[in-house]
Amino acid sequence: LVSHVKARGKLYPGTSISRQPVPDDKVAWSVPFPEYCPPSYTTPVVLQMPAWADPDYSTFANWNVTPPKYNQLDGSVERRSHTGEYMVIENIPRNPCGRTGLLGRGLLGKWGPNHAADSVVTRWKWIDGKVAKKDGKPVMQFVAIQRRDCGEWALPGGMVDPGEQIAATVKREFCEEAMNSLSLTKDERHKLQELISTIFQHGEMIYKGYVDDPRNTDNAWMETVAFNFHDETNDSIGCLPLRAGDDAKNVAWLDVDKEQALYANHSMLLQNVAHLKQAH
Ligand code: RP5
Numbered sequence: 488l489v490s491h492v493k494a495r496g497k498l499y500p501g502t503s504i505s506r507q508p509v510p511d512d513k514v515a516w517s518v519p520f521p522e523y524c525p526p527s528y529t530t531p532v533v534l535q536m537p538a539w540a541d542p543d544y545s546t547f548a549n550w551n552v553t554p555p556k557y558n559q560l561d562g563s564v565e566r567r568s569h570t571g572e573y574m575v576i577e578n579i580p581r582n583p584c585g586r587t588g589l590l591g592r593g594l595l596g597k598w599g600p601n602h603a604a605d606s607v608v609t610r611w612k613w614i615d616g617k618v619a620k621k622d623g624k625p626v627m628q629f630v631a632i633q634r635r636d637c638g639e640w641a642l643p644g645g646m647v648d649p650g651e652q653i654a655a656t657v658k659r660e661f662c663e664e665a666m667n668s669l670s671l672t673k674d675e676r677h678k679l680q681e682l683i684s685t686i687f688q689h690g691e692m693i694y695k696g697y698v699d700d701p702r703n704t705d706n707a708w709m710e711t712v713a714f715n716f717h718d719e720t721n722d723s724i725g726c727l728p729l730r731a732g733d734d735a736k737n738v739a740w741l742d743v744d745k746e747q748a749l750y751a752n753h754s755m756l757l758q759n760v761a762h763l764k765q766a767h
Pocket residue numbers: 603604605641642643644645646698700709710711734751
């Protein structure tokens with residue numbers, strides 16, 4: 488299991504709430520930490536219970552609400568974790584990566600795993616008709632979006648809708664965030680979807696598991712499945728017209744480089760792709 492760092496960041500995103508500091512050697516639940524008494528936070532938006540959020544079992548008003556079917560496919564909501572079975576204590580799931588210094592759900596809608604999907608769309612970096620090299624290895628580029636919420640560069644990706652196939656989520660989110668599909672007419676969007684479906688036919692799964700997301704809490708966390716779509720010859724994905732949309736304020740081809748700071752643990756996902764393609 489990845490050890491989380493960003494999920495222990497001092498301030499919870501979008502708030503002035505401080506997490507209780509969790510030293511590296513006290514992250515694991517198996518290590519005693521008697522002084523552990525973190526604050527609890529769930530954003531008011533989630534407490535208003537939009538369609539994508541679970542009820543709040545911890546309040547008296549909801550004492551008689553049946554808890555979700557944890558560790559199972561709960562109707563059309565996937566509550567199983569890619570990391571295996573997670574612990575549930577008094578109807579509240581426990582983060583499989585350990586302590587985060589915050590209870591509640593924060594900005595996340597679901598107790599337990601919140602499932603997302605990401606795309607790593609890559610091409611080689613060409614300079615003067617040749618693939619650029621660094622330390623003797625070919626350099627790749629990937630489609631990055633700049634997140635509107637925190638300004639950090641990230642992979643295009645988003646939440647899996649209930650009942651949605653992950654392959655569909657990946658394509659939909661790429662179209663929304665990197666091609667601004669939400670601003671297209673119905674006809675245009677349909678054409679784009681067809682184009683993307685042909686181009687995105689041969690994806691390779693490069694990661695499936697926990698995401699070290701700054702929004703994670705002790706009781707709610709992000710998980711993802713990420714696919715790589717690679718354009719070997721720079722004539723399909725490599726020349727798509729990119730336009731930022733939805734929760735992305737910018738989109739660009741960035742070099743795959745470990746110096747490039749990215750959101751959550753997205754650098755690790757790129758490292759997997761670089762390794763797979765024997766790239767820098
Ligand atoms: C990350 O948050 C995932 O890897 C994915 O990129 C993203 C999904 O959340 P939103 O982009 O919908 O906020 O944990």
